[in-house]
Amino acid sequence: MxxxxxxxxxxxxCxxxxxxxxxLIEYERTDGTTGVYAECDQCRTVVTPK
Structure with a gap:
């Protein structure tokens, strides 16, 4: 492990x-790439990680 x-x-x-x-969610964009939304533990905001 x-x-x-x-x-x-x-x-x-932040x-x-x-x-x-x-x-939180993973999705396919119209251009075929994968997008992700996640919650930041620091600022408690739903973001698209960079």
């Missing part, structure tokens, strides 16, 4: 790292 936690990226609002466990 890995000791590192998977990350979705960083919050565009810069905090967003853990994969914070993912």
């Amino acid at each position: 890995s000791s590192t936690t998977a990350s979705l990226g960083n919050c565009p609002e 810069g905090a790292e967003i853990a994969a466990a914070s993912k």
